[in-house]
Amino acid sequence: MKLLQALFFPPEQPGGVSSMIPYLQDRFNPPHWEMELFSLPKRIRSKGSDSVQFQTFDWHEFEESPIVQKYVQTYRDYLWWTKLRIKQPYDLIHAHHPIAGLAMKEVFPDIPVVQSIHSSYERELILNGRIQENGLEHRFLTSIYKELEHRTDKLFTVSHSFASYLAPYVGHPEAIGVIPNGFDEKRFKPVPHENEVAQLVTVCRLVPAKGLDILLKACEELKKRGLNYVLHIIGDGPSRLELEELAQQLGIYDETIFYGYTLHPEEFMPFFDIFVLPSRAEAFGSVFAEAALCCLALVGTDVGGISEQIENGTTGLLVPPEDSVALADALEKVIIDPDYRYQLARTGSDKAKTHYSLNRVVHELKQLYLQFK
Structure with a gap:
């Protein structure tokens, strides 16, 4: 055929x-x-x-x-x-x-x-x-x-x-x-690692639909609570300058790294700890499955295809869209408890291997x- x-x-x-x-x-x-x-x-x-x-x-x-x-x-x-x-x-x-x-x-x-x-x-x-x-x-x-x-x-x-x-x-x-x-599992190779400071990562086009303004506000809240983290933003788009300025205004620019466009983010995604993306809409959200196959804990919004990939509290954490405080609460759970974070990552990875x-x-x-x- x-x-x-x-x-x-x-x-x-x-x-x-x-x-x-x-x-x-x-x-x-x-x-x-x-x-x-x-x-x-x-x-x-x-x-x-x-x-x-x-x-x-x-x-x-x-x-x-x-x-x-x-x-x-x-x-x-x-x-x-x-x-x-x-x-x-x-x-x-x-x-x-x-x-x-x-x-x-x-x-x-x-x-x-x-x-x-x-x-x-x-x-x-x-x-x-x-x-x-x-x-x-x-x-x-x-x-x-x-x-x-x-x-x-x-x-x-x-x-x-x-x-x-x-x-x-x-x-x-x-x-x-x-x-x-x-997704071809051979592309995703989890790497055993222990980061002293929790490493958050998101991979997306930098546009309003992805909700990165909400993510930056959630990270501001994490900093106010005295939590240590580094946020890695991989991707480029028309909102980049605005997001960089927002990170400066919120006082979290030193904790945030803007990488720009990267062709194969899956090659170094396994070295991070938590994948987070508070999208305002997603038909499927391929990057969540990719992050799960890299054995990262998932945190996403309860919208579209994200909700079908993440079973809240089992294969990741779901929060309402547009809610930076709820997002900060979810991130705090996986930042302060590495065992819980690892448990979510393992169950999320198992589901991705089975369903995707x-x-x-x-x-x-x-x-x-x-x-x-």
Whole structure:
């Protein structure tokens, strides 16, 4: 069976789907399986010129928005690149971005296309302050979900929480499948260590949706309580300068290290003690599973896919979003009690190995793909 994994970002892009898809190739071996990856290079901009029509709504109602115009132009570019680069037929295409799925079905209407939805672009834009809820962009982007349902052959996502989020925007929410992300355990090697001062780490894009302002305020509270810690922030993004200034204002800049972008954070994540990320929304939250496989204690917010990964008090600690004091309380528990911290890390790691292994994902995907053979 010849398979195409249609990504949006190039495979080397860190985080999310790119943490999983490139590793699938090693598990889909010839002669029974052949798998290739496809994505849109960053250099491809404003190449496509095809007229765009969707079958379930008229996108021109929203075209006065620059964000909508950019989205549609990116769709045109993906169409152009697909027509230019793909000549050989495939038995099935697995798309990992709405633009990829719609473009592939447009170019290859007779090939089955299964569509994974890994995150919510519109929710990210709202949380990051770039669009208004129920505004033009929000209504356009949520209309895409019904278009995907109408045109692709199977729709699924990465958590039950996110499937519930999608339900109001499609005609048959009961048909949405759920396959959580999977991770190659060989990439994650826990390292026995004892840090005299608790080492906190977070790995994410530095944007408002990740709630790092709440984390810094929680760390200010920890310092007021006389607790010693070091906070390592790995990642970059438009909020970096603002977060650095906030750390200075809160008096915790000396306890905080901003690393910027790092390609393979899993290589040194095992040397930390506690992974913390107070996201305001997460469809899945791949970095929690990655941190669990590194045997770190997990502290996260009770939202989306994070809640499905963390069983509060057993595989990690959950706190309400937007609550810096509750976050400080949770962090204090794992800072002052190394035995409890280790217990959470071990149970979290065991769950991640069981529920989020790459082998499990491969098994489920093979069963899905064979339905279209």
